[in-house]
Amino acid sequence: xxxxxxxGPRTVPGPALPRPHARRNAAYPYGLYLPAAVxxxxxxxxxxxxxxxxxxxxxxxxxxxFVGLDNFRxxxxxxxxxxxxxxTLVYAVLTSGLKVxxxxxxxxxxxxRLRLRGFLRSVVFxxxxxxxxxxxITFSALLRPDxxxxxxxxxxVGIDGPDWxxxxxxxxxxxxxxxxxxxxxxxxVIYIAGIMSIPRDYYQAVAVDGGGAWHRFRHVTLPLxxxxxxxxxxxxxxxxxxxxxxxxxxxxGGPGFTSDTIASIIYKQYQAGFFGLSTAGNVILFVVVTAxxxxxxxFLAKRQVTS
Amino acid sequence: xxxSHRMLAAxxxxxxxxxxxxxxxxxxxxxxxxxxxxxxxxxxxxxxARAKGLADAFxxxxxxxxxxxxxxxxxxEGDNLIKTRLSTGEMSDVFWYNSxxxxxxxxxxxxxxxxxxxxxxxxxxxxxxxxxxQGGKVYGVPSGSMSGGGILYNRKVxxxxxxxxxxxxxxxxxxxxxxxxxxxxxxxxxxxxxxxxQLLLLSDYYNVQAAVPAFxxxxxxxxxxxxxxxxxxxxxxxxxxxxxxxxxxxGFGSATAxxxxxxxxxxxxxxxxxxxxQIPPLVATMPQAATDVGFFGVPGxxxxxxxxxxxxxxxxxxxxxxxxxDAAKKFLxxxxxxxGTDAISKAVQPAGPYRxxxxxxxxxxxxxAKDLQAYLDKGATASALxxxxxxxxxSLEQITVAVGxxxxxxxxxxxxxxxxxxxxxxxxxxxxx
Numbered sequence: 001x002x003x004x005x006x007x008g009p010r011t012v013p014g015p016a017l018p019r020p021h022a023r024r025n026a027a028y029p030y031g032l033y034l035p036a037a038v039x040x041x042x043x044x045x046x047x048x049x050x051x052x053x054x055x056x057x058x059x060x061x062x063x064x065x066f067v068g069l070d071n072f073r074x075x076x077x078x079x080x081x082x083x084x085x086x087x088t089l090v091y092a093v094l095t096s097g098l099k100v101x102x103x104x105x106x107x108x109x110x111x112x113r114l115r116l117r118g119f120l121r122s123v124v125f126x127x128x129x130x131x132x133x134x135x136x137i138t139f140s141a142l143l144r145p146d147x148x149x150x151x152x153x154x155x156x157v158g159i160d161g162p163d164w165x166x167x168x169x170x171x172x173x174x175x176x177x178x179x180x181x182x183x184x185x186x187x188x189v190i191y192i193a194g195i196m197s198i199p200r201d202y203y204q205a206v207a208v209d210g211g212g213a214w215h216r217f218r219h220v221t222l223p224l225x226x227x228x229x230x231x232x233x234x235x236x237x238x239x240x241x242x243x244x245x246x247x248x249x250x251x252x253g254g255p256g257f258t259s260d261t262i263a264s265i266i267y268k269q270y271q272a273g274f275f276g277l278s279t280a281g282n283v284i285l286f287v288v289v290t291a292x293x294x295x296x297x298x299f300l301a302k303r304q305v306t307s
Numbered sequence: 308x309x310x311s312h313r314m315l316a317a318x319x320x321x322x323x324x325x326x327x328x329x330x331x332x333x334x335x336x337x338x339x340x341x342x343x344x345x346x347x348x349x350x351x352x353x354x355x356a357r358a359k360g361l362a363d364a365f366x367x368x369x370x371x372x373x374x375x376x377x378x379x380x381x382x383x384e385g386d387n388l389i390k391t392r393l394s395t396g397e398m399s400d401v402f403w404y405n406s407x408x409x410x411x412x413x414x415x416x417x418x419x420x421x422x423x424x425x426x427x428x429x430x431x432x433x434x435x436x437x438x439x440x441q442g443g444k445v446y447g448v449p450s451g452s453m454s455g456g457g458i459l460y461n462r463k464v465x466x467x468x469x470x471x472x473x474x475x476x477x478x479x480x481x482x483x484x485x486x487x488x489x490x491x492x493x494x495x496x497x498x499x500x501x502x503x504x505q506l507l508l509l510s511d512y513y514n515v516q517a518a519v520p521a522f523x524x525x526x527x528x529x530x531x532x533x534x535x536x537x538x539x540x541x542x543x544x545x546x547x548x549x550x551x552x553x554x555x556x557x558g559f560g561s562a563t564a565x566x567x568x569x570x571x572x573x574x575x576x577x578x579x580x581x582x583x584x585q586i587p588p589l590v591a592t593m594p595q596a597a598t599d600v601g602f603f604g605v606p607g608x609x610x611x612x613x614x615x616x617x618x619x620x621x622x623x624x625x626x627x628x629x630x631x632x633d634a635a636k637k638f639l640x641x642x643x644x645x646x647g648t649d650a651i652s653k654a655v656q657p658a659g660p661y662r663x664x665x666x667x668x669x670x671x672x673x674x675x676a677k678d679l680q681a682y683l684d685k686g687a688t689a690s691a692l693x694x695x696x697x698x699x700x701x702s703l704e705q706i707t708v709a710v711g712x713x714x715x716x717x718x719x720x721x722x723x724x725x726x727x728x729x730x731x732x733x734x735x736x737x738x739x740x
Contacts, residue, residue, distance in 0.1 A: 168714050
């Protein structure tokens with residue numbers, strides 16, 4: 001076995017460079033920040049602050065009445081919220097887990113010496129380019145029980161396929177698998193970049209020590225592509241927690257409430273014209289995503305340094 | 308300081324961008340006295356056809372008034388667009404929108420012209436007014452025909468099996484048994500289009516009103532509940548029952564309304580809880596839809612009290628911001644006159660009778676419209692609950708899907724809906740909740 005080595009030379013914070021023209025240096029870039037800062041302020045910070053305010057009101061677009069924390073109480077009393085939370089977590093963990101596994105496998109496959117490597121890379125990446133709504137509509141058609149291609153194919157081998165999206169047991173799972181199909185290309189690209197950046201020396205070292213393909217994967221590729229894994233997990237987990245478009249186009253949270261996620265519950269409140277209530281839901285989603293992702297980010301970043 | 312110019316320039320750039328939003332609108336009559344009315348409608352095929360028929364006929368009769376129709380998306384996207392345009396004062400002169408509970412959310416007192424006692428309403432039937440009334444004031448005229456909400460059925464299947472139109476729920480279930488035995492789907496359900504799942508329950512309202520006449524008033528005042536009123540809960544029980552007996556089509560969970568209508572018209576399914584407004588758009592491609600599909604009200608417990616629930620026509624309203632009030636009123640008066648309804652009938656087959664005195668169904672009206680007319684002639688109709696009460700929970704369609712798929716027991720579904728309604732009433736700020 002290869003002994004654990006330091007992964008490349010570490011950059012050491014050097015002595016601070018002398019700053020001869022500190023005043024001018026500071027003034028020039030700050031001025032350039034301004035347009036971006038104004039845009040950021042107007043289209044991000046101001047609406048965010050307004051959202052935090054409107055979450056506390058009963059808001060009909062015509063007028064708003066301050067109601068304190070009523071909206072938050074009502075949102076937490078939402079009957080399908082518990083299921084929605086559970087679904088959101090299951091969906092986020094399932095999709096990001098599968099994206100890590102498939103992304104890594106495809107990444108390894110597509111960095112190896114294959115004849116059709118370039119072509120296969122585009123094939124894997126292609127779904128990422130397609131609009132999510134289009135993917136949702138396409139798969140809704142493919143998964144239909146009577147005329148859909150999936151069940152027709154299953155019927156050929158004698159399997160009576162379920163009503164994928166119309167059955168409470170399979171609806172969320174079907175959407176999650178489609179999400180993986182669509183998102184795995186991006187994970188693969190991240191893994192390809194990660195694997196390509198691993199210095200060849202390590203593989204040569206494994207070869208010298210008599211290790212095979214499995215050893216190369218287990219002791220070099222897997223640990224040294226950790227930064228890629230880390231990016232894939234964070235990106236797909238945030239995406240999964242906010243997941244909405246695919247679920248909405250494929251099941252609308254149904255049948256009944258069985259595939260509702262937090263985002264689809266929020267959207268339903270908005271649809272019903274309960275703007276204050278749906279804003280409160282958005283504030284809660286913001287807090288939840290932050291609460292999940294910030295500690296996870298720290299945890300993963302720590303592992304990145306030690307590995 | 309060197310940077311100040313840059314800052315100024317950047318600031319100016321931002322201001323210019325902000326000022327570039329266009330807000331042009333023409334106003335006032337043209338030199339030759341022609342007035343142009345803008346008319347906002349939804350982009351559904353039948354609405355655009357009806358609106359075009361109306362506008363053309365009106366412009367022929369009033370050459371000095373020009374109608375320019377513009378379309379908007381349907382559904383909740385369109386609802387929010389209308390709310391935004393009304394709240395920013397950018398609404399067209401005249402617009403076409405739902406009547407009933409959805410009207411409440413538009414804040415008519417602030418945004419629309421009050422038509423109470425106006426000659427515009429001369430021909431409008433009294434029964435229609437509650438659907439466009441808020442706070443005792445009337446805001447709209449009926450645009451087009453009403454439609455029947457109940458069971459659409461395939462008359463060929465009925466003929467073939469020698470069945471009679473049922474007058475009680477028990478007779479209906481007996482029919483379903485015989486239809487199933489004949490290898491035909493007894494009840495079509497299409498839960499992919501979740502809104503369709505509510506129809507069996509909402510169309511049962513005639514029976515609720517027959518059993519508990521004060522239900523709508525008490526329900527609006529937070530005194531009556533679905534879960535605790537047996538006649539109201541029956542709708543949830545029926546939904547669960549047709550599923551439990553295995554009467555539904557295969558793949559009902561992912562079937563769409565369009566597929567449902569096709570099953571019905573082709574006779575592969577016998578019953579479909581739906582409104583008759585689904586039929587006219589099909590007549591062009593499936594002419595037999597006009598003659599083979601009949602309509603009956605959802606049967607209740609008592610044959611002596613058999614009747615049907617009706618969906619009132621949407622309204623046409625005048626925005627308060629209009630600068631052509633006289634022309635707009637002329638247009639509304641035309642819409643709500645027999646000449647107006649004739650123009651609509653020519654464009655699209657009516658799904659039911661009109662709410663305008665003196666208006667008649669055309670001789671070649673679809674069968675379902677004639678069936679509904681028969682209920683009206685007997686005086687055995689009631690407007691659906693959403694036209695007599697502003698209270699309607701937004702999650703009903705998901706709850707009815709869950710009950711109709713056997714995921715939620717009916718009693719629990721009714722209780723969930725009561726909670727949903729409670730939330731809506733609070734968000735609307737209704738008194739007593």
